[in-house]
């Protein structure tokens with residue numbers, strides 16, 4: 001009997017938002033042994049009340065009809081929205097995506113897990129109160145934020161949207177809400193890139209009570225690299241985020257901002273997401289929920305997801321190499337956003353003064369004159385090195401007590417990850433360690449001493465925080481040491497929680513190989529320091545007041561003096577020379 005089989009082939013309306021995005025990402029997590037180290041949370045469908053935290057009744061009712069629609073009706077239905085595709089099963093999937101994000105928020109806020117990532121489809125950040133848009137049906141992250149506020153009374157939530165598209169749905173939801181700080185960078189090209197909104201530009205800062213709590217960083221050129229992303233984090237997002245002092249961090253984790261993606265056409269490599277994730281984990285005592293948005297190159301998507309989850313698990317970060325500094329277009333965007341937000345955030349009040357002439361940026365950092373060869377390649381043809389293995393030394397931390405000997409090579413030679421030593425004379429020991437390292441281990445080390453501050457004492461946490469973000473982090477990234485030696489000089493005046501934040505942030509470098517030297521009478525500092533070295537989150541600094549003018553100016557003077565040689569320190573396209 002010849003059986004006639006009928007293949008109904010759904011020609012995929014959308015070629016990039018495909019099921020393989022989840023199967024390939026999950027497969028990579030399994031292959032890298034990361035799922036074994038995670039707990040897998042059960043998913044559930046969101047209920048109406050949760051969806052109505054963001055969306056209107058009429059929109060929810062309309063979407064509820066879609067499972068019963070014919071293909072023709074579905075096509076008709078989608079015409080009222082932009083760039084979104086409906087399938088009879090998408091309502092169910094969209095409820096699962098929201099439900100997954102809420103399950104993650106519950107687990108983090110109830111302390112069952114430190115942090116986590118929800119791998120969901122369909123994405124959410126474009127969907128609005130009464131409209132689907134850009135592959136999104138319900139706004140997963142916006143609903144998660146409202147849910148966290150309503151159910152757990154969370155006071156301040158930071159949403160970081162590193163997807164390459166502007167999450168206008170999130171912006172519209174919270175634009176007048178000062179309890180939710182929304183940060184988004186996005187391909188913009190002076191409004192020529194989708195969704196082509198004037199509302200996505202840097203001067204849209206929020207409305208009424210929400211003024212200052214909406215930060216848009218437009219990328220007006222493609223080909224942005226790791227340096228561009230890091231400079232926006234160091235010189236804009238982190239200073240404001242620390243001043244805001246969130247109780248929870250939600251990430252619209254779209255990976256179409258990675259190299260190879262057909263939508264983003266950027267050149268940042270997957271390991272950058274290890275660092276972006278880590279830098280955010282030092283906020284809100286590590287309470288971070290990442291929710292998948294976009295990401296359409298299956299190779300870079302899978303690698304980026306693994307880099308993100310590995311950092312959430314506390315593994316050492318892969319050093320970022322050849323950071324050449326931000327390109328001119330980034331500096332222009334950075335300068336515009338900082339100027340637009342200067343009145344709202346005291347960390348920007350003394351921001352770098354606009355100066356006279358343009359600085360000649362290093363060649364590679366300049367998208368305007370991208371190398372010819374690279375320029376021609378399509379995103380899919382781009383190649384990049386596989387992110388390096390991030391090995392975890394068998395021992396995390398060692399403590400050397402006064403009668404012990406400080407031998408830094410055990411740290412550098414990967415036998416342990418980091419360590420602290422209580423020594424009789426911190427300054428003298430530092431000199432010995434530096435000579436030993438320089439001679440014996442032939443490694444580059446970064447000597448971290450407290451920056452010369454005009455104002456003594458911990459009164460100026462803000463000034464110190466400012467120095468950390470606008471000086472220490474960019475310098476450390478560009479210098480790329482193989483050991484970080486952190487010395488707490490007697491009378492440094494750096495208060496414990498700032499010290500803990502500093503110890504935490506400096507583990508961004510050198511595979512986390514940090515050697516801390518403490519004066520032996522500084523015993524009270526051993527516990528808090530060891531806690532950070534063991535991977536615990538630093539306590540919050542609290543909402544930071546304006547830094548003392550003389551401190552901010554001292555940092556600015558130091559920054560503008562060093563920026564000619566270290567252009568990750570740059571925040572404007574001008575040099576002050």
Ligand SMILES: CC(O)(O)CCCCCNCCCN
Nearest residue numbers: 083123134135165194293294
């Ligand atoms: C989650 C996400 O932000 O990645 C969704 C992106 C939607 C892109 C729609 N492209 C439309 C092109 C129109 N000519």
Ligand SMILES: [Zn+2]
Nearest residue numbers: 163164165294
């Ligand atoms: Zn996107």
